[in-house]
Amino acid sequence: MNIHKRIQNAALHPKIMPAAQAASLIPLGANVGMSGFTGAGYPKAVPQALAARLSALHAAGQTHASINLWTGASTAPELDGVLAKAHGIQMRLPYQSDPSCRQQINAGQMRYTDMHLSHVAPMARAGFLGTLDVAVVEVVGILPDGRMMASTSVGNNQTWLDLAQHIILEVNLHQNPALEGMHDMAHNMPMPPHGQPIALTHPSERIGTPYLQADLSKVMAVVITDHPDRNSAFDAPNEVSAQIAGHLIDFLQDEVQAGRLPPSLLPLQSGVGNTANAVLAGLNQGPFDQMTAYTEVLQDGMLDMLRSGKLSCASATALSLSPTALAEFNANIDFYRQRIVLRPEEISNHPELIRRLGVIAMNTMIEADIYGNVNSTHIMGSAIMNGIGGSGDFARNARLSIFMSPSVAKGGKISSIVPMVSHHDHTEHDVHIIVTEQGLADLRGLAPTQRARLIVERCAHPSFRPQLLDYMDRAQRSGAGLHTPHLLDEALSWHSRYLKTGQM
Known part of the structure; x- marks a missing residue:
């Protein structure tokens, strides 16, 4: 495929580079906002190249080389997984589901800020999360005027593009260009106290435009990829x-x-x-x-x-x-x-x-x-x-x-x-x-x-029903706080017993 059909803005052609070169532009310790929500629409090449770079730095003695990673939600092994295995994530938000991330969070090796997803963009725009240094966002294509066709997830992508000091775009040729028109981007959401009612009264209505937008002067790299999303198959209903x-x-x-x-x-x-x-x-x-x-x-x-x-x-x-x-x-x-x-x-x-x-x-x-x-x-x-x-x-x-x-x-x-x-x-x-x-x-x-x-x-x-009924009856007979009666010395005993014996 002629990549210029996907990247129609000529000013971005000189910025096309390999993933490793783009990853080298991300500062150590940076706050990096990446696209992705579940295993959809996440960058595939730059995170892997960044993980390889961080692993090499660790091997050379820079054991604390890492980034702070912000996304829309969980992503996939080519992003969360590979960076976690490289011990390249210092802090993660707002949601994750990767086994390596989970292990490191629970081992105290990765900080994790677990957030309501609706809070992330407003808190980021208000500056509560710090400065967003780099955005790495997957897109399907770029139009001549610089508008971008979004991929299989939206998440916080527009917020990252708005706030980031620098932008890396991954143009994924594997994603279907017929996705164009499926998206509805609300731009320039006003901050309190200037918020306005959101004019949606039915799930099918649209209030924005079909495209992501960004200041193209902030784009420091464009990377071409051709890789599918990674979502697991669901088990058949049992x-x-x-x-x-x-x-x-x-x-x-x-x-x-x-x-x-x-x-x-x-x-x-x-x-x-x-x-x-x-x-x-x-x-x-x-x-x-x-x-x-x-x-x-x-x-x-x-x-x-x-x-x-x-x-x-x-x-x-x-x-x-x-x-x-x-x-x-x-x-x-x-x-x-x-x-x-x-x-x-x-x-x-x-x-x-x-x-x-x-x-x-x-x-x-x-x-x-x-x-x-x-x-x-x-x-x-x-x-x-x-x-x-x-x-x-x-x-x-x-x-x-x-x-x-x-x-x-x-x-x-x-x-x-x-x-x-x-x-x-x-x-x-x-x-x-x-x-x-x-x-x-x-x-x-x-x-x-x-x-x-x-x-x-x-x-x-x-x-378990008889034990629960017995607990309820004894809690009520205890006479202490009968609105929501509990036996505090037993309330978490089921969990303690499981940790000691392997069963509740």
């Missing part, structure tokens, strides 16, 4: 995930019959993962038609729903598609471009819009306690798993805030329903529905002790 989906669909049907939801429901948000994707598969076979989505990532299940017609449109900030689904997407991209809008995460996760649209938020959890507090980030209280991502943006502002999980983990050694969560991400005030394969607990309008009995009876696994 019996447990199918049961969770069934409980949830029954509940939504009851809400429609009661007149609390319209027949087409309200805009759907779904977290990433096998359980969430199984719920989408269930909805695709369910009784609801002409549904919409206002979410962060568009995964396989939503693509299936768009193709079947169950879902009429979807707004997201990234595509999180398995290789098979991505091939289907590219083969029929003209069909999907009419039904998908990709936006900055500052818009996809904006509390004002989530509340206005009445989003049904469906997210996964690690554990919930008997009163409905949810832990979605930590294992046994201290070790980070991935991060809060956008679940807090949606849970706090959704019309329906739903958290789901299998009732047990580790072959039944761990209960997902515990006396007290070992880490709080979502308080009982932000959790409306808890659902496991055992059943669904609708917590709306209930006092804490009512919530507790419902969660245990409907959601806990039978092998």
Whole structure:
């Protein structure tokens, strides 16, 4: 392919260079904002070249050679993974899911700022995160006037381009140029106290332009790549995930019959993962038609729903598609471009819009306690798993805030329903529905002790239910604080027992 067809701005042609040369322009210790949201739209070549450079510096004795890495969310092995393995990340924000990053964070070798995704761009623009030295952003192409065709994720890309002192662009020839027109970029978001209402009242509406924009004088390198995104395939729905989906669909049907939801429901948000994707598969076979989505990532299940017609449109900030689904997407991209809008995460996760649209938020959890507090980030209280991502943006502002999980983990050694969560991400005030394969607990309008009995009876696994009921009864009989009764010397004993014995 003639690369000048992808890079139509002649002023950028002299800046085309190999990835290693571009990576050498990134200062050590710099704050570097890279594109990427899940394994989509992230730079592939520059991070690998930077990792090689940092590894060489370490071998030469510069053991602290590293950068501070900002992204949209998690990325992929060619970015997070390779830089972590090179011990090249000093500080990471706002979300990660890479095994090497996780290991180093939990070992105290990498600092990690876990943030609500809707907070990142406003905090960066306000200067709370420091100066952004370099932006490394993947694009599909560059038009003659310098506008850029965005890739398979948007995330914080426009913010990085606006704030960075220097810019490196990766033009990925592998990405489909027919992505042009799928994006909706909101530019020049005003800072408080000058914020204005965001004029979106339906997921399909657009409020910006289809293109990224940047001051081209800040571009110090353009790198040509030809590499696919790296997203993993989802597991096929199993019996447990199918049961969770069934409980949830029954509940939504009851809400429609009661007149609390319209027949087409309200805009759907779904977290990433096998359980969430199984719920989408269930909805695709369910009784609801002409549904919409206002979410962060568009995964396989939503693509299936768009193709079947169950879902009429979807707004997201990234595509999180398995290789098979991505091939289907590219083969029929003209069909999907009419039904998908990709936006900055500052818009996809904006509390004002989530509340206005009445989003049904469906997210996964690690554990919930008997009163409905949810832990979605930590294992046994201290070790980070991935991060809060956008679940807090949606849970706090959704019309329906739903958290789901299998009732047990580790072959039944761990209960997902515990006396007290070992880490709080979502308080009982932000959790409306808890659902496991055992059943669904609708917590709306209930006092804490009512919530507790419902969660245990409907959601806990039978092998843990008697112990939970015993804990509740003894806590209530203790007479200390009967609004939300706890036995403080036992509240985290299940976690302590697991750490000592390998089972709760």
